Amino acid sequence: MSTAAPRLLGGRYEVGELIGRGGMAEVHLGHDTRLGRPVAIKILRTDHARDAAFLGRFRREAQSVAGLNHRSIVAVYDSGEERIIETGGAPLDIPYIVMEYVDGYTLRELLNDSETGTLEPTEAARIVQQVLEALDYSHNMGIVHRDIKPGNVMISDDDSVKVMDFGIARAIADTQATMTQTQAVIGTAQYISPEQARGETVDKRSDVYSTGCLLFELLTGRTPYTGEPIALTYQHVNADIPLPSSIEPSVPPELDAIVHHALTKDRDERYPDAKAMAEDLGAYRGGMPISPIATERLDAATTTLPLAAPRAEPVPRQDPETASMPAAQARRRGGGLGWLMAALLLIPIALLGWFAWDASQGEEIIQVSVPRVVGMDEDAAVAKLEQVQLTADVETVTDDAAVGTVVRQNPTPGTSVPEGDTVVVEVSAGPDEAGVPSVVGMERGEATRAIENAGLTVGQVTTEDSPDQAADHVLSSSPGAAESVAKGTKVDLVVASGDVDLKDYTGKKIDDVRSDIFGLKLKIKETTRESSEPEGTILDQSPGAGTIKQGRTVTFVVAREPAQTVTTTSSPSETSEPSDTSTDEPTSTPTSTDSPTDSPTSSTSEPSSTRSTSITTRSPASP
CATH class of the missing domain: 1.10.510.10 (Transferase(Phosphotransferase) domain 1)
Structure with a gap:
């Protein structure tokens, strides 16, 4: 008899047994055939696949967690949609999410x-x-x-x-x-x-x-x-x-x-x-x-809440009131000898009774069941043992559990022991090793508390000019985050000084400098000045190169092109003096015969206006 092929999503994920069900979706144990690992596959219920609200919520879950990568968040590996054909023949897309499988x-x-x-x-x-x-x-x-x-x-x-x-x-x-x-x-x-x-x-x-x-x-x-x-x-x-x-x-x-x-x-x-x-x-x-x-x-x-009723004082024994009773009557004469004889007879009988009772008590042993105290803190464990008339022998041990937590006990819970026996209680003193917490970005005092809470100490603290963090915030630690070190190890810190190192940008293009300035957490101000330098070139900066506080403003003087001077030349008809010369000596124009090397009119390719100006300038009649 052949076995049906497993349901496969996305050509990769085998759908296994149902391990959870909610109002919106079902969760199956799955297998990633490509990476060979177990996964959890969350599939939207078919009856919700046509509901836009459920579809939106389901898709939003995949989108929300896809970018989250944290040890305490169930990771989303993949998502997709499976097309099925309904009874009537209509296609229906069923979305699914492939998640980290948590065995727990x-x-x-x-x-x-x-x-x-x-x-x-x-x-x-x-x-x-x-x-x-x-x-x-x-x-x-x-x-x-x-x-x-x-x-x-x-x-x-x-x-x-x-x-x-x-x-x-x-x-x-x-x-x-x-x-x-x-x-x-x-x-x-x-x-x-x-x-x-x-x-x-x-x-x-x-x-x-x-x-x-x-x-x-x-x-x-x-x-x-x-x-x-x-x-x-x-x-x-x-x-x-x-x-x-x-x-x-x-x-x-x-x-x-x-x-x-x-x-x-x-x-x-x-x-x-x-x-x-x-x-x-x-x-x-x-x-x-x-x-x-x-x-x-x-x-x-709590001061505004009603106070609880005060604890009642112990109620005195309700013995008969004796202060108002008449004084005892005087003994009758002759009664003293009778009392003495009775006492002498009763004392041996009382002693025999006491010895007999004590012997019988010695033979009876009261047994109690040892309660479970593992997981409790030390004080609670000791109190619980004392409630059943047992004594705690507390020993501190190295363990990953929180400091002060009971990790083991002997005898084990449920063991029957004589009342008054001792139970050995092993209490965690913390691990021999501790993980260095991530403190980058923390304020120095906050980072110190985090390090000390992890069972470590703060070592050397140095400052560094950097735009990456605000003043007195941690830039790096040594050992680094998540490194496993011995308890008590010193963790050195580098904290931001709040200063940054400003370069000399004179001669550079302002377009190439702005991103650097913003990256240093500085503000920028630009002014322009006419210059023969290419437009956009930094001519001057204030302050100059050196160390400055984050957030300060750097002013740049940037080159701009000089304003163009428009030269207007006049034609011979518009200038009175050349006009007179032109009228009095019309034969001065053909100067090429007299001084062909000096006259600009020898170049026939020049515009007429230029020739006119040159003629006017070089006319013999010019003053």
Whole structure:
């Protein structure tokens, strides 16, 4: 029995099993027969292929991501259209996108599989920080995602983060990039920003808001606001900002502050961009203080909220009131001996009972199950073990995980051990090696923080005259970006001085010089002066050759042709004196006989006016 040939797109991509389905498209596992690698093929559903809105959105996704090349963005390799013939015989073009295949799972699947529906704070911060780094890159490339949610973020098997589905992404400059388009909701209601909900234009701060909603859900297991789409829209615009710790008390205050700052209703008061929010998450993960503005905004918001009820004081035992009882009656005479005899009899019995109880207690061992603490930070892990009466023995180890994160434990989770036993907890001290961050273009202080956050130190800082960066911004680093080096390595920086080196352009053509001047980030002013030099030649420049500040104006004096002098010659009839000579001595004209070498009239090819002038000038009667 023959096997049917696999469906082939573009003469190159074999379509395999269905691995995902959405409201607009289906995703298949594919195989690139030319390069021999697995790919993901996203194919528009046939029932949407005649809908212009869906076609536009699908094609825009391919266009939006085609120019993006970032480790945390699912890459688009190719796109095309497959022509099929419908039942009635009409042809129909079905567009498809060939993408990077990510072997992993979405954040939505990760939350659904979690017992609590949440992630540990440090892990949530790690994932969202990488999402923000991807968004910062796309924003710098001019693209706003507009649909950040757990279903659009993938975690690969190596724990790297991939942002996908730019199907409704729009250019930042697109003034029509609003929530509604052709009466259809664009974006997911649980994660849309207030400006999206109001149908206003969106920018990169809208993605920051949606990412704040995402972080909220990873920490608490639910979105900041719940309900039907209309109710959600109202809440995003008008409702108070909830804090993650109000739902999950274990959320640290730093993450409360970061979420609150990201979810601010007024976009002007929000994080200005994805990079700023990512830096705060990186600071939290590294045990560093987050930005003061985020903590101040949280403090200001919490002081206006209703205070929680004060914690109740311990309730005293409800023993009978004794202060108002009458004093004990005096012992009756003769009773003392009876009490003494009773005590002597009871003491041996009590001692025997105590020894018997103690012996029985020694034989009983209480067993507890070791909880899982891998992935937690050190303090949370120690607290969790103490809750079940176990002791933590903390050891620091070299590991790629974030500093302070538990990477291994012994005994393993679920092991039954005696109460009071010790559990060895291995906590990451960070990797032996670190990757040099990309700091070119950063302001010097910002570059220093990025280097130190990576576990490195700033070495020698030198300045260089260059038009490539503004003053005090980084031109290069050594070692360079992405190089793997030992922790603590010094990274030398070259920063721009803010000056540029101006050459002497005297004698050059102004048309050949303008691009050089603009490339030096200088302004240009041109004046002209008459000169025998070719037109457009630079005669003078100010300032002259040397070092000058970026942004200064260079004035060039450029040659222009002299004004042409028009010489008007008069005919004999218009000049009185020659006219008289011509009248008195008409025979003076044939001077060629007397002085043929001196008279210009000997050349018969000259114009008559020239001959007339020459005759007049050389006439013997001339004074």
